[in-house]
Amino acid sequence: MAAPESGDGNNGAARMVTLISSDNTRFEVEAAAASLSQTLQLTILDGGGGGGDGIPLPNVDSATLSKVLEYCIKHAPAAANGGAPNATAVDRAELERFDNEFVNIDQSVLYSLIMAAHNLEIEGLQSLVAKKVADMIKGKSPMEIRRTLGFPDPTPEEQAEMNAHMLEYGWAYE
Amino acid sequence: MPSSSSRRRSHKKRCSLTMEARDWASLPRDILVDVFLKLGPCREIMRGAERACTAWRRVAVDEPLLWRRIDINAGSSSGLAMARAAVDRSRGQCEAFSGPVDEDSLIYLVESAPSLKSLHLSYGQVGSEILKMALEKLTLLEDLEISTAYSSANLFKSICQARPHLEKLRVTFPDDDNKFWGSCDSEFYDGGLREFSTMCELRSLELFEFELSTEGLKAILDNCPLLELLHVFGSFFDFEEMDEELELKCARVKNLILPFDGDEDDYGYYGEPWGWGQSSEDEFY
Numbered sequence: 001m002a003a004p005e006s007g008d009g010n011n012g013a014a015r016m017v018t019l020i021s022s023d024n025t026r027f028e029v030e031a032a033a034a035s036l037s038q039t040l041q042l043t044i045l046d047g048g049g050g051g052g053d054g055i056p057l058p059n060v061d062s063a064t065l066s067k068v069l070e071y072c073i074k075h076a077p078a079a080a081n082g083g084a085p086n087a088t089a090v091d092r093a094e095l096e097r098f099d100n101e102f103v104n105i106d107q108s109v110l111y112s113l114i115m116a117a118h119n120l121e122i123e124g125l126q127s128l129v130a131k132k133v134a135d136m137i138k139g140k141s142p143m144e145i146r147r148t149l150g151f152p153d154p155t156p157e158e159q160a161e162m163n164a165h166m167l168e169y170g171w172a173y174e
Numbered sequence: 175m176p177s178s179s180s181r182r183r184s185h186k187k188r189c190s191l192t193m194e195a196r197d198w199a200s201l202p203r204d205i206l207v208d209v210f211l212k213l214g215p216c217r218e219i220m221r222g223a224e225r226a227c228t229a230w231r232r233v234a235v236d237e238p239l240l241w242r243r244i245d246i247n248a249g250s251s252s253g254l255a256m257a258r259a260a261v262d263r264s265r266g267q268c269e270a271f272s273g274p275v276d277e278d279s280l281i282y283l284v285e286s287a288p289s290l291k292s293l294h295l296s297y298g299q300v301g302s303e304i305l306k307m308a309l310e311k312l313t314l315l316e317d318l319e320i321s322t323a324y325s326s327a328n329l330f331k332s333i334c335q336a337r338p339h340l341e342k343l344r345v346t347f348p349d350d351d352n353k354f355w356g357s358c359d360s361e362f363y364d365g366g367l368r369e370f371s372t373m374c375e376l377r378s379l380e381l382f383e384f385e386l387s388t389e390g391l392k393a394i395l396d397n398c399p400l401l402e403l404l405h406v407f408g409s410f411f412d413f414e415e416m417d418e419e420l421e422l423k424c425a426r427v428k429n430l431i432l433p434f435d436g437d438e439d440d441y442g443y444y445g446e447p448w449g450w451g452q453s454s455e456d457e458f459y
Contacts, residue, residue, distance in 0.1 A: 111198065118205050126208060134212035142225035149198035151227050158228045165231055169220070169259060 017049030025062035033076040038121035059119050064112040103132040199227045206233050215245045216260050238265040246273030261286045277304045284311040294319035302328035309336035321346040329365035339375045346382040364390050370397050377402045384408035395423040403429040
């Protein structure tokens with residue numbers, strides 16, 4: 001699990017790195033887990049993030065980073081096996097159960113998570129949250145989507161653009 | 175767990191941040207593309223998402239990536255209109271099309287989407303000449319599926335001549351109600367299967383609501399050396415006993431299902447599948 005700063009993380013076999021959230025919270029995590037982020041991978045390979053240094057993440061707050069790392073820690077072992085070609089069905093089912101549970105969250109948390117996953121380029125997480133958002137709007141009318149996601153009311157210009165769109169594509173819609 | 179001196183913010187500040195952060199309408203474009211790609215059939219975007227706000231609309235209309243795989247499962251005039259709009263938006267990048275066509279829209283499709291690898295046609299009537307002309311333009315096509323509202327004596331001839339390198343072919347013939355449209359010659363029932371010519375890369379062939387003759391079966395087996403899967407559902411027509419040679423040819427196909435003749439004369443009769451191998455669980459896009 002993510003832990004508060006401990007100065008150095010080299011007390012065991014696994015190499016540790018420190019990530020610093022936008023609100024200055026330090027998270028110590030195994031390098032293998034943090035490396036699920038394409039954005040961080042090179043820095044970590046170059047030996048960054050160890051010791052007292054830490055890698056600053058100015059776009060990710062601590063609550064979101066904690067959630068992101070929960071995902072990375074869970075998925076790191078499978079990723080280390082190269083997508084786990086020899087993973088058992090039980091392992092895969094367990095990861096799937098974890099994923100389903102993981103995105104069963106408040107919309108605002110989901111929003112922060114989708115931005116962070118994108119920012120950090122964590123492929124599996126990007127895909128997972130995109131699927132969750134897609135499921136939230138699937139089968140819904142435009143009005144229901146607006147309500148579900150709390151879109152602001154359109155400005156007159158936006159309304160005019162939508163009206164023109166409906167004129168252009170109206171025939172396709174019923 | 176995280177330790178921070180500034181962990182607790184005032185409630186007011188948290189709220190305003192949350193509201194700001196939750197502006198789903200202005201999600202970055204590539205995130206929105208990820209989400210749209212997971213929506214499935216095109217109507218989810220066309221009838222829902224793209225009409226929710228202007229930012230979403232622009233992404234839907236301007237991003238060809240979203241329309242590389244077009245899947246329109248509506249078989250009406252609005253389905254045709256949606257298909258056309260989707261093809262336009264793909265700007266020549268469409269690789270897989272599954273949806274309704276008529277003759278005009280098929281011509282438009284192949285001219286607008288020359289890189290198609292997979293083509294699944296439903297709805298409407300397309301004559302074998304138009305079909306042949308259209309298929310000739312799709313040089314990259316690997317996978318063809320046709321659910322035809324009527325049958326033509328030249329169906330297989332057109333397909334084989336236009337695209338002899340197809341890997342996968344699936345044809346659903348008209349059901350009972352439509353069977354007698356247009357023609358009454360005997361080849362009508364099997365799309366002119368005897369005219370089946372060399373399909374040197376065909377690995378998978380599936381025929382539904384089909385009347386298979388011994389001769390037709392021979393034509394398939396003789397012309398498709400790489401065939402791994404042959405599924406025919408429907409009934410036998412003009413079927414003679416299989417001789418040893420034909421049985422040997424059948425045995426070369428790993429996954430074979432043929433209709434059971436039985437005593438039924440009904441065209442609509444579906445017997446127990448008869449054959450070697452296991453039934454396929456292939457998902458067809």
